Amino acid sequence: MAEDVKSKVIHKVAGRMDVSPDQVTEDTHFVNDLQMDSLDVAELVIDLEEEFNLSITDEEAQKLQTVGQAIKYIEGKQQQTQ
């Protein structure tokens, strides 16, 4: 399950920013490493909402700055709903 979320998030991030999934790790910072701007982040949030069938509020989305934080957040959300 954990690997599944990690792999899916990495692939979504890589696809959105047109980089190889190999270049994306849990430490990857959306802005500092991938030069994402506010529109990229907003698009990624929609991608993740669709992939994992959940809603991410703007307040929560602002706290997600790295791939690892996004994975952790999604896993937490999934545990809440189980």
Next chain:
Amino acid sequence: MNVRRVVITGTGVVSPVGCSKETVWPAVRDGRSGIRPITSFDTSAYEVHFAGEVVDFDPLAHFSKRELARLDRFVQFAVVAADAAIAEAGLDLDKENRDRFGAFIGTGIGGLHEIEAQHTRLMESGPNRTSPLMIPKLMTNAAAGQVAMRRGLCGPSMSVSSACASASHAIGEAFHCVRYGMADVLICGGAEAAVTPMGLSGFQQAKALSTRNDNPQAASRPFDLHRDGFVMAEGAAVLVLESLDHAQQRGATILAEIAGYGASSDAYHLTLPDPEGRGAARAMTNALADAGLAPTDVDYINAHGTSTPAGDDVEAKAICAVFGEHAKNLAVSSSKSVFGHLLGASGALESAVCIWAMLDNVCPPTINLDDPDPECCGLNFVPHKPQERQLNTVVNNSFGFGGHNVSLVFRKFEA
């Protein structure tokens, strides 16, 4: 007020008959149609199955996937045409004062591909799943904004939207902007990508389109007695306009001079022209006055000539009213017979055709003109084949739904 001469130093095109001057001008000059069955979506439920689609355009040859996520198809066309025009002009932008450069790109509709994709998402997934990029992609000024951003043009930039007169309005406004000193170089023209399910349905329902499905390449037949509507097309065309001083200082090759811009409104009907053609005539008269020329100075008119029953005869009558006895000396043709109607981009592509025509001293033909409509005043519509002719002054007409009329006057450049 300091009035400057303004010249054209670059042209860039994306069209149903090719994506370079080297492919487009021979096709237009020799009358090789770019109208084909639509392949980008299933048209079996539509009354019209053909259009002038851009077929030799690979977005990934020009943009990264990440860039493409932010560019509607009409903006992709505009950016590629602008880059080609700037390249032909030989402009080294890094050496220029780009505070004096800008982009005026017209479009009739804007990002219809994006509108349709996001409307589907809205209906299927609800209001919280549409793209954050939707509005900045679909807005009509996205083309001008992207060209300015990508090329670092920090002077005036805007979109112009007046339906099928959009591109000619953009060029005319750009011309005056440079003439009166608000900018030195303006990248101007139009872009349209509306051959989509909603676009085709909309024009079909307005009864504006030809339904000659059994022979698409004969469907666009301006001034012909058996014309039955226009043929939708897509693409973009962009000109580099610059002050003569600026062009000469950098040793640029000058393709032509833009000498006049005239605009008017019919103030009559949403889609039909003034039946007497008074709006069209005013646009031509205003453009000639702006250029300081007499009707007898004009050699050739690239007509708006869309192939609609309501429009072509009115344009012919307007030409006769403005040019009087000289009308019978003119050559008048519609290049829409070859590439269809690029809507908000048409005026720019046809301006490029005017410039190429002057450079070669050739009037491109009106193809499919088998049986000239007697209501079209018996003008020389250059049927079927090009006509060689010394071309010093040419006029380009563009008219749009809403009753907008624009005429532009181009001249062979003489120092």
